Amino acid sequence: MLRRINDFVTTLPFWLIAVTMAAGGIACIVGCMLWFGATFDYTLQSVLTGSILLGIVTGVLGCFVTLKRQSLVGDVLAHAALPGVVIAFLIAGSGLSVLLVGAAIAGWLGLQVVSLILDTTRLKQDTALGIVLATFFGLGISILSYTQGREDAGRVGLDKFFFGQAATILGSDVLIISGITVIVLVIIIAFWKEFTLSTFDPEFAMTNGFAVRMYDLLLSSLVTITIVTGLQLAGVVLMAGMLVAPAVAARQWTDDLGEMVILSAIFGAIAGGLGAMLSGIGWGRPTGPMIIALAAMITFGSLVIAPARGMLWDWLQRWLDRHRFETENLLSDLYRFAERNQKKDYVLEEKLLIGLRGWFAYIGLRDLQRNGLITRKDSGWALTDEGYSRAEAEHQKRVQQQNQENA
C-alpha cells in the first residue's frame, strides 16, 4: 500500500501538479471572497492584482537568485536601500515616489559593490554580501540620526519603508507593476539560455561568448526594480523574503529549471493573492506579513511533502527499504536454521527471531506471512514450500555473487 503510494506520487506528471496548485490557489482566493462576503471594491482589486503580479515576478526572479546562491541578495538590497531613502528625504522631502527612487539607487549601488568585491578580492560571496549589508545599513542609520533634529523628521516614512502600506496602492501603481511584470517576463524568456548558462556555469558561458557580467547586471537591476516596487506593498524586508520562499518551495517539486520557474511563479501568485485577500477581509491587517506568512507555509509544506525531495518521502523511502531488508533477513534466518537441521519446515521460536532482528521483525514476519512464505506453528514460525524455494534461490544468488567477487 505504502509502496504503491510512493510509486504513484514520484511519477506524477509536472503539469498535473502545476495545474492542481494553480487551481487550488484560485479556489482559495475566490472561496475566501465569497465565504466572507468581501466587497470586491476598487481598493481590494488594486491590492489583489498588485500582490499577485509581484508574487509572480519575485517568484520568477527568485529562482535565478537562489540558484546563484545569492539568497541574501534581497536582504542586502533591503538594507542597502536605507541610506538612499534617508538621503532622498533630505534632498527632496517626503513623498513615496522620491523615497522609492532613493531606495532603488542605493540598493542597486549596493549590489554593484558586491559584484566589485567579488571581482577584485578573494572574498567569498556570503562575506561580500554581509559586508555591504552592514556598511550600507550602518551608513543609513547614521545619516538618519542626523535627520532626527529636523522638525519634519517624523515624516521620513520609515515605517512604510520597512512594512509597506498595501491599502494605499492605486490603479496607477498596478499599472506600473503590470508593466514591470511584462518587462521581467519578456527579458527572462528572451535571455533564457543566457540566464540558465550564466547561473549554472559562468566560466563555461564566458568561453561560449556570453557576456556573463552583463546578464548579472541585468538580473540584479531587475531584482532591484521589483523589490523597490514591492516596497509599498509589503515593505522592503518582506519583499526580500518573497525572493527566496517561492523559489525554494518550487525547487522541491521538480528537477527542471523551466518547471521550477513556472511553479515558483504560481507559488508567488498564491501567496500574494491569498495574502491580499485574507488581509482584505480583515485577517492580519498589514498585507505584507500576511503574504510572507503564506509563502513560508508553502515553503514549509513543500519541504515536507514534495515528492522525491520532501522529508516525508525520504522517511517513507527509508521505511520501505528497511521493510524489504528485514523480510529478506528473516527469510534467510529461517532458511539457515532449516538447512542446519535438515528440515524444510523447521520451526523457529518467535522470541528468538525478535531477539536476532529487533522489534522491526514483527512487521517483517507479518509481511512474509501475508505473502504465504511462512506459516505460524505454535509459538514459532516455519517456511512454507514456496518460502523455502524463494529463500533457496536468494541463497544461491548470494553464493554466486561471492564467488564472482573472489574470482
Next chain:
Amino acid sequence: MQIDTKNAIQIENLTVAYRGKPALWDVSLTVPEGVLMAIVGPNGAGKSTLIKSMMNLVPRAGGTIKFYGKSYRQMRNSVAYVPQRASVDWDYPTSVLGVVLMGLYGQMGLFQRPGKKQKALAMEALEKVDMADFSGRPIAQLSGGQQQRTFLARALVQDAQIYLMDEPFAAVDAVTERAIVAILQELRSRERTVLVVHHDLQTLQEYFDHAALINQELFASGDIESTCTPENLRRTYGGQFMGWLAGEQ
C-alpha cells in the same frame, strides 16, 4: 621545434600574476596540431591557470596566445572547454541532456530553443561517453564519474578543433577513466588537438603523446619520451618528485 606541422596553439612569454605573485612566469609553449598533450606539474603549479588564461578567463600580465595564428576571440567557436567538475553546483535543476545542450547555446539565436537537431547532436555526444541511458536523469543524482562524462559530452557536442580539459581524470571511477581515454583516442584520430591538465604520472605515457611540464615556469615540452625524462620531472617537481622516483625504482 616542429616546422612542417601546423601549430594549433602558440603561447609566447605568457605571464599571469595574482596580486603580485606570479602564477605563471614567461611561459612559451607550442602545441602542434592533432596531439594529445598533458599539462603536468605539482599542485599550485599554475596548470589550471594556464588553461584559463588561454580562454581569457584570468587576466594576464603579459604575453600572447594564438590559436592557428589568431586570437582567442576570433577562434572561440573552435575551442571547447571542459571545466573542473567541482566548479558548478550539481544540485542545479536540469537533466543530463539539459547540460549537454548547453554546449550548443552559443550557436543558437535569441529566443531559440533547442530543437530536434540539437537534441540529436546532444544524444550523439552522450552515446560517445556511454551516458545515453542517463539522458533524462536529473544531474543531482549523478555519481562523480557520470558528472565528468556529462561535462565531456557537453564539450564534444561543440565539435571543436581544440579541446582544453581541466583535470578530467580527477577522482573518477575506472569506467569513466576508460571512457575518457577512448574519447581522447577518438579525438586524436580526427586530428583534433587536446590539452589535458593531468595529475597521474603513472598513466602519463600511456594516455598521451605530448607533454608540457609546468611549475610556474615551463620546464620542458614536446613529445612524451623526450619530455618526461626523470631529469626533467625532477626539475619540475623539485623535492616532491624524489619520493616518487625512489618508490618507482
